[in-house]
Amino acid sequence: MLAHGASPPPLESRVRAARDAAVIDVGSNSVRLVLYRLEGRAIWTVYNEKILAGLGRDLGSTGRLSAAGVNAALAALRRFRAVLDAAAPHHIFTAATAAVREAQDGEAFVGRVQAETGLSLRVLSGQEEARYAALGVLAGSPDSEGVVGDLGGASLELVRLTPNGPVEGATLALGPFALTGVRPDKVRAEIETRLAVQAGRFRTRTFQAVGGAWRNLALLHMRMSGYPLQIVHQYEMNRADALDAARFISRQSRTSLEAIEGVSKKRLETLPHAAMVLEALIEQLGIERIAVSAYGLREGLLFEGMAPETQGLDPLIEGCAALTARQGLDETLGPTLDAWLAPVFNALPSIFGDRDAVLRHAACRLADLGARLHPDHRADLVFEQVLRAPVAGQTHVERAFLAVAAFARHTSASSVPEGGTISRLLSELQRRRARALGAAIRLGCDLSGRSAVLLAQSRLGLADGKLILSAAEGWSDMLLGEQTTRRATQLAGLLGVKLEIRRG
Numbered sequence: 001m002l003a004h005g006a007s008p009p010p011l012e013s014r015v016r017a018a019r020d021a022a023v024i025d026v027g028s029n030s031v032r033l034v035l036y037r038l039e040g041r042a043i044w045t046v047y048n049e050k051i052l053a054g055l056g057r058d059l060g061s062t063g064r065l066s067a068a069g070v071n072a073a074l075a076a077l078r079r080f081r082a083v084l085d086a087a088a089p090h091h092i093f094t095a096a097t098a099a100v101r102e103a104q105d106g107e108a109f110v111g112r113v114q115a116e117t118g119l120s121l122r123v124l125s126g127q128e129e130a131r132y133a134a135l136g137v138l139a140g141s142p143d144s145e146g147v148v149g150d151l152g153g154a155s156l157e158l159v160r161l162t163p164n165g166p167v168e169g170a171t172l173a174l175g176p177f178a179l180t181g182v183r184p185d186k187v188r189a190e191i192e193t194r195l196a197v198q199a200g201r202f203r204t205r206t207f208q209a210v211g212g213a214w215r216n217l218a219l220l221h222m223r224m225s226g227y228p229l230q231i232v233h234q235y236e237m238n239r240a241d242a243l244d245a246a247r248f249i250s251r252q253s254r255t256s257l258e259a260i261e262g263v264s265k266k267r268l269e270t271l272p273h274a275a276m277v278l279e280a281l282i283e284q285l286g287i288e289r290i291a292v293s294a295y296g297l298r299e300g301l302l303f304e305g306m307a308p309e310t311q312g313l314d315p316l317i318e319g320c321a322a323l324t325a326r327q328g329l330d331e332t333l334g335p336t337l338d339a340w341l342a343p344v345f346n347a348l349p350s351i352f353g354d355r356d357a358v359l360r361h362a363a364c365r366l367a368d369l370g371a372r373l374h375p376d377h378r379a380d381l382v383f384e385q386v387l388r389a390p391v392a393g394q395t396h397v398e399r400a401f402l403a404v405a406a407f408a409r410h411t412s413a414s415s416v417p418e419g420g421t422i423s424r425l426l427s428e429l430q431r432r433r434a435r436a437l438g439a440a441i442r443l444g445c446d447l448s449g450r451s452a453v454l455l456a457q458s459r460l461g462l463a464d465g466k467l468i469l470s471a472a473e474g475w476s477d478m479l480l481g482e483q484t485t486r487r488a489t490q491l492a493g494l495l496g497v498k499l500e501i502r503r504g
Contacts, residue, residue: 003466012084018037018038018039018040019037019038019078019089020035020036020037020087020088020089020091020092021036021038021089021090021093021305022034022035022036022084022089022093023036023092023093023095023298023301023302024077024092024093024094024119024121025095025097025297025423026055026073026095026097026113026121026154027056027096027097027098027099027152027407028055028059028097028099028153028154028175028177029052029053029054029056029057029151029152029175029177029212029270030050030051030057030153030212031050031051031053031055031076031077032048032049032050032051033047033049033076033083033084034047034049034257035047035048035083035087035089036089036302039318039322039325040310040318040322041306041310041314041315041318041319042315042318042319042322043139043315043393044322044390045089045312045390047083049083051072051073052315053065053066053069053070053072053073053076054066054068054069054072055069055099055103055109055153056069056098056099056103056153056154056175056178057153057177057180058180058183059068059099059102059154059177059178059180060177060178060179060182061181062179063102063103064103064104064105065100065103065105065106068301072111072160073109074113074116077113077116078117078160079347081118084157088454092359093122093298093310094120094122095121095122095124095129095297095298095301096110096120096121096122097124097129097152097154098126098129098152098153098154098155098171098178099153099154099177100121101114101123101125102154106123107377109282110123126155126157126169126170126171127169127171129155129169129171129297130150130157130158130159130169130171131159131169131300131457132300132301132304133148133159133210133296133300134148134159134165134166134169134208134300135165135166135299135300135301135303135304136210136293136295136296136298136299136300136301137161137208137210137293137295137300138161138165138303138393139302140233140293140295140314140315140393141234141291141295141296141392141393142314142393144161144163144293146160146204146205146206146208146289147159147161147202147204147205147206147207147208147285148160148161148166148207148210148293149207149208149210149211149281150210150211150297151174151211151213151214151274151277152175152346153175153176153177153270154173154175154177154178155171155172155174155175155411156171156172156175156277157169157367158170158172158198159425160202160204161208161215161367168201168202168426170198170201171236172194172198173194174191174194175273176269176273176274179191179273181259187273188280191276191277192280192284192441195277195280195284196284199284199285202285203285203286204285204286204287205286205287205288205289206287206288206289206291206386207281207282207285207289207290207291208291208292209278209290209291209292209293210293210295210296211274212267213267213270213273213274214292214353215288215292215294216267216271216274217245217246217249217271217274217275217278218232218237219232220245220249220260221237221241221242221245222235222269223260224248225241226336228420228421229387229388229396229400230401231388232292232294233292233293233390233392234291234292234394234395234396235291235292235396236290236291236292236395236396237289237292238288238289238290239282239287239288239289242278242287242290242447243276243279243282245275246275246278246279246282248275249271249275249280250272250273250279251272252272252405252436254268254269255385257271257272259329278290282386295392299329308436312316313393314393315359315391315392315393316359316362316391316394316398317361317362317393319362319389319391319392319393320363320365320366320391320450321334321365323365323366323385323391324365324366324368324369330368330450330451332364333367333368333445333450333451334364334366334367334368335364335450335452336394336452336455337364337441337444338361338364338365338455339457340455340456340458340460341360341364341441342360343439343459343460343461343462343463344462344467344495345360345437346461347462348433348495351429351430351433352398352401359398359401359402359405359437360437362402363402363405363406363409363437363438364441366386366405366409367404367409367445367450368445368450369382369385370382370410371407371450378406378410379409379410379411379413380407382406382409382410383404383406383407383416383418384417385406386403386406387399387400387402387403387421393486396425397425397426397430399425400421400425400426401430401433401434402434403416403422403488404416404422404431404434404435404438405434405435405437405438405441406438406492407437407438408434408435408436408439408442409439409441409442409445410442412439412490414435432494436491436494436495439487439490439491440491442487443484443487443488443490444460446483446484446487447469447478447479447484447487448478456474457471458470458472458478459480460496462495465497466497466499466500467488467491467492467497467498467499468498468500468501468502469488469499469500469501469502470501471502471503479501479503484501485501488501
């Protein structure tokens with residue numbers, strides 16, 4: 001991962017070769033195909049199809065895969081094979097998890113898949129499943145800490161994150177299909193008993209929640225709390241809020257849940273169970289903070305397949321660079337802007353701690369994102385894209401900060417779209433700093449005609465209460481012009497300093 005506050009490696013040293021990959025994930029509840037476009041460290045979902053086959057539905061009572069689930073899964077896998085033949089991705093990863101691993105007829109199922117589709121399913125051990133879930137969390141948020149919990153249809157995988165990666169994986173029979181033989185009024189007690197066996201090993205303040213049921217629980221909590229940004233990745237709940245949501249959901253009937261807008265109808269069967277497991281985890285592991293990850297096992301498989309030098313890049317910076325690179329524009333402008341602005345923004349008081357520099361790196365790489373959009377609308381359109389782009393490695397607050405910066409890069413308007421959302425996520429100081437960063441990027445782009453070569457002939461600094469704009473010897477003419485002065489004046493005003501343009 002990029003060291004906090006450090007400059008990113010030179011553009012030419014980065015590993016950004018684009019390639020396509022596919023993951024087939026045969027889980028205890030769902031069978032899924034996801035096609036990805038990998039651009040170095042950036043992971044883009046191109047296509048995502050799943051069915052809820054319920055392979056593990058009968059596992060708790062019979063020890064075997066559901067007959068109906070097997071038929072549904074095989075039909076889906078035959079279709080997925082046809083899609084893969086047409087898409088022809090560079091890499092195909094397969095994984096089968098707890099249901100196939102634990103079922104008496106799991107090996108026979110794998111044989112049928114091979115015979116009928118030509119796909120060779122890799123059956124993961126519990127330790128491997130836990131490890132890949134943790135790698136997926138790190139792929140989506142390299143600074144993640146605490147314990148990862150991946151809840152599937154048949155099992156719960158727990159694994160601890162350390163600075164050296166995931167360690168101490170364990171699998172518990174805590175998925176809803178693993179408790180089908182337990183009386184409904186005894187399920188909560190059985191969850192607590194099964195979890196207690198491993199709870200001491202995994203006590204943590206921070207819990208990384210992986211799995212569709214918990215993502216839906218988080219979406220429901222967003223609606224209950226009036227949260228304005230409907231993005232589940234890196235959504236956070238404190239202990240009290242998560243307990244309230246879990247207890248509310250676990251005590252609702254199916255009819256009551258069906259009446260709640262935003263609850264996935266396909267998840268109604270397992271959502272109350274997931275809520276009970278989360279409640280037990282919070283209480284037995286001492287959890288104070290829950291972060292929800294949209295990345296998991298599938299992304300973990302992709303991450304492991306990346307070269308070490310690619311794994312070490314920052315996903316936010318690389319994702320932002322990839323967004324702009326798709327426009328076919330100059331990829332050197334972002335890094336050059338970054339170096340040009342650094343003397344000013346490094347001199348300002350920190351507002352995000354070690355993340356200040358990373359956010360500046362990312363914002364500069366978004367400088368040309370709106371280049372091919374209509375000039376009357378590009379500020380609004382870029383704001384919307386940055387706020388909700390599927391770029392990993394950022395919190396919701398950081399998303400809002402970058403969206404405001406991207407908006408200010410294209411307009412001097414002080415009123416941003418979705419003002420209520422931004423006001424809830426950012427403080428006044430953060431909003432003003434984002435506007436200043438966007439204004440600085442706008443100044444650099446307009447001063448240079450969006451040319452990295454020309455921009456390098458000028459200097460921007462902050463000293464003695466002044467914003468100082470100057471040029472290299474022989475290049476002072478680039479500082480002429482009403483627009484240059486106007487852009488620089490706006491930036492100085494946002495920084496609360498005076499402007500000095502040194503033309504000679």
